[in-house]
Amino acid sequence: MSPVIEFRDVRKTFGAVTALEGVDLTVDAGEVFAIIGYSGAGKSTLVRLINALEPVSSGRVLVDGTDLTGLGERRLREVRRGIGMVFQQFNLLRSRTVFGNVAYPLRIAGWNKADRERRVAELLSFVGITDKAWHYPDQLSGGQKQRVGIARALATNPKILLADESTSALDPETTGEVLRLLKRVNTELGVTIVAITHEMEVVREIADRVAVLDSGRIVEQGPVAEVFGSPRTETTRRFVETVLRDRPSGDDLARIRARHGGRLVTARIRDDQRIGAVLSDAVARHRVRFEIVYGGVKELGGASFGGLTLELVGADTDVDAVIAELREATEVQELIA
Numbered sequence: 001m002s003p004v005i006e007f008r009d010v011r012k013t014f015g016a017v018t019a020l021e022g023v024d025l026t027v028d029a030g031e032v033f034a035i036i037g038y039s040g041a042g043k044s045t046l047v048r049l050i051n052a053l054e055p056v057s058s059g060r061v062l063v064d065g066t067d068l069t070g071l072g073e074r075r076l077r078e079v080r081r082g083i084g085m086v087f088q089q090f091n092l093l094r095s096r097t098v099f100g101n102v103a104y105p106l107r108i109a110g111w112n113k114a115d116r117e118r119r120v121a122e123l124l125s126f127v128g129i130t131d132k133a134w135h136y137p138d139q140l141s142g143g144q145k146q147r148v149g150i151a152r153a154l155a156t157n158p159k160i161l162l163a164d165e166s167t168s169a170l171d172p173e174t175t176g177e178v179l180r181l182l183k184r185v186n187t188e189l190g191v192t193i194v195a196i197t198h199e200m201e202v203v204r205e206i207a208d209r210v211a212v213l214d215s216g217r218i219v220e221q222g223p224v225a226e227v228f229g230s231p232r233t234e235t236t237r238r239f240v241e242t243v244l245r246d247r248p249s250g251d252d253l254a255r256i257r258a259r260h261g262g263r264l265v266t267a268r269i270r271d272d273q274r275i276g277a278v279l280s281d282a283v284a285r286h287r288v289r290f291e292i293v294y295g296g297v298k299e300l301g302g303a304s305f306g307g308l309t310l311e312l313v314g315a316d317t318d319v320d321a322v323i324a325e326l327r328e329a330t331e332v333q334e335l336i337a
């Protein structure tokens, strides 16, 4: 596969502030690549380097094989034309209808009226809002506005779509709808998508690969299942926790404790490990009873992940033996009161 975006040892500073440092990444044609990080990690800066709104301080950024370093404004405009943008706050023109918003980039690109009308109709049908063509943005829900935003971004057939926190202003259900639409943009139209987000759900739903950005550095990157299946950094682990919610804490843990007198352990579940078999064998041999008291298992990058919290009841040495056997198969944490 050929790379459409490449960062080579990129550094970006604003005065004394280093926003990005030593960033190497490659986005391949046809994939959905997510860049995840908390506020201030450098995500917006990275986007502004891809669409050539800012120059790098050092290193190189290549888009579709073109090195952006030292390009004149005319060439930069050409590069930008190949990149569609979707924004968190939609950025629609309030004074124009849905049709007018989607037609706007075509007008700027010099398309004639008949071609514009044909293209807008095609795009509205693709994003599923043909019936809203003559509505104004203020008459639309957040999800509908983002559909218009996506249609507008695709108008001139860009190869790359940059989705910058495209679902952060939406409720969970609408987020799901917009993410499914973005996935269709990728699979049906073959558009490469770079999704910038602080939401783990976005990565889980649509990304093929992910880079975790922390304080201006990429701390992990790779296929989603690999990066989140065995996280190597605390930042990545925190993102995994937000989607799996697989370990009880705070009030939940106190309530579970009040109802269950045995020892509590959380075992990490992965679908390439046979935790169920190990558990049932160990409890039977050591005469320990168990109860499942908390947990969740989810799909992540085509594999199952999660955690189950178990109450283990039996003699202390027997429970210790069960925990030891489980630990040979997976990560196990005892929840101490």
Ligand SMILES: Nc1ncnc2c1ncn2[C@@H]1O[C@H](COP(=O)(O)OP(=O)(O)OP(=O)(O)O)[C@@H](O)[C@H]1O
Residues within 6 Å of the ligand: 014, 017, 018, 019, 037, 038, 039, 040, 041, 042, 043, 044, 045, 046, 198
């Ligand atoms: N134009 C600028 N001038 C000075 N500092 C900047 C500028 N742009 C970004 N920064 C700094 O660079 C760092 C990274 O900011 P950036 O906006 O890229 O992070 P982010 O991950 O997008 O955060 P958020 O999700 O809050 O937008 C921050 O410390 C920020 O204050």
